[in-house]
Amino acid sequence: MSYTRNVVDEASLLERLRTRGWRVTPQRRAVAEVLTGDHVHLTADEVHERARARLPEVSLATVYNTLGELVDMGEVLELRIGDGPARYDPNIHARHQHLVCTGCGALLDIQPAGVEQLKLPRSQQHGYVIDDIDVTFRGRCPRCAGLGEAKPR
Amino acid sequence: MSYTRNVVDEASLLERLRTRGWRVTPQRRAVAEVLTGDHVHLTADEVHERARARLPEVSLATVYNTLGELVDMGEVLELRIGDGPARYDPNIHARHQHLVCTGCGALLDIQPAGVEQLKLPRSQQHGYVIDDIDVTFRGRCPRCAGLGEAKPR
DNA sequence: GAAAAACTTAGAATCGGTCTAGCTCTCGGA
DNA sequence: TCCGAGAGCTAGACCGATTCTAAGTTTTTC
Numbered sequence: 001m002s003y004t005r006n007v008v009d010e011a012s013l014l015e016r017l018r019t020r021g022w023r024v025t026p027q028r029r030a031v032a033e034v035l036t037g038d039h040v041h042l043t044a045d046e047v048h049e050r051a052r053a054r055l056p057e058v059s060l061a062t063v064y065n066t067l068g069e070l071v072d073m074g075e076v077l078e079l080r081i082g083d084g085p086a087r088y089d090p091n092i093h094a095r096h097q098h099l100v101c102t103g104c105g106a107l108l109d110i111q112p113a114g115v116e117q118l119k120l121p122r123s124q125q126h127g128y129v130i131d132d133i134d135v136t137f138r139g140r141c142p143r144c145a146g147l148g149e150a151k152p153r
Numbered sequence: 154m155s156y157t158r159n160v161v162d163e164a165s166l167l168e169r170l171r172t173r174g175w176r177v178t179p180q181r182r183a184v185a186e187v188l189t190g191d192h193v194h195l196t197a198d199e200v201h202e203r204a205r206a207r208l209p210e211v212s213l214a215t216v217y218n219t220l221g222e223l224v225d226m227g228e229v230l231e232l233r234i235g236d237g238p239a240r241y242d243p244n245i246h247a248r249h250q251h252l253v254c255t256g257c258g259a260l261l262d263i264q265p266a267g268v269e270q271l272k273l274p275r276s277q278q279h280g281y282v283i284d285d286i287d288v289t290f291r292g293r294c295p296r297c298a299g300l301g302e303a304k305p306r
Numbered sequence: 307g308a309a310a311a312a313c314t315t316a317g318a319a320t321c322g323g324t325c326t327a328g329c330t331c332t333c334g335g336a
Numbered sequence: 337t338c339c340g341a342g343a344g345c346t347a348g349a350c351c352g353a354t355t356c357t358a359a360g361t362t363t364t365t366c
Binding site: 196213217237 | 352353354355356362363364
Binding site: 129 | 235274278281292
């Protein structure tokens, strides 16, 4: 019922990468598999942990390298919201924005209305070439809202 | 003609803080003065540097403490855009958004059109209480756009 | 003016992330 | 088959931003 399930198809991801001259190694496959699954917004550490469940000797350095490559290739989005570690979002084939809980940091994908209408008047563009617009909704999730004034940080 | 010059009035800032039971010390005043001036988006280090010009013995720890308190009190906004250090924006009394250069990280205040129209359908609120919406325009500043494909990072 | 509370400080500690140097693996020839 | 080049992997050192700690200083309170 909800739009697009947005699980990146693993086979097609690996294939796409291969045709771009990427050597698919067991380590890279392990990382790709993690991102491919039922996706949440994982940190590098979480990706590492899960990749190790498949291939116990993958190193954290390789996870960082692979994530960096996927980001450079535009297959994965690096999210830096709040102060924690970066999170990786493989859901790049459906335009979406994010909803963050200022209490616990929980992060959800959303598709708000009105994004298309956002416009920066020429007079305020300062000569920039605009490539992208990010919209972040901040609020408190049911749990944090319930706990009275949960202190963000 | 441009809207609000948005320099936080220093006297009123200190006064506001004092009435909230804040003890105004030389160190805190020095930090407040830095933020009060012709404002850019300064990092903690830059604030420290400038505060020292006024009061040579302020420590970086105190700068962090003071900035944190100002953020908690809602007098200053902490911006974490991209991967560098956090930047502090005293311009909180005029609603505004940000324009970032993906090449060099330059940051500008903007007031795009259409922000008021952004809306998150109830079906996507996931029970969150929405407090705020941030809009970030990403692009390349004239210099970085000119340098061909400046590699962001 | 003594004790308590609020502040400040240098430096240590922490945390996310990157870099380095050496090892391994794969691939394309001879 | 064997070899060398280059791509990839790894542990661990390193780094920058920020927070923490423990001790000293100032202010307030009684």
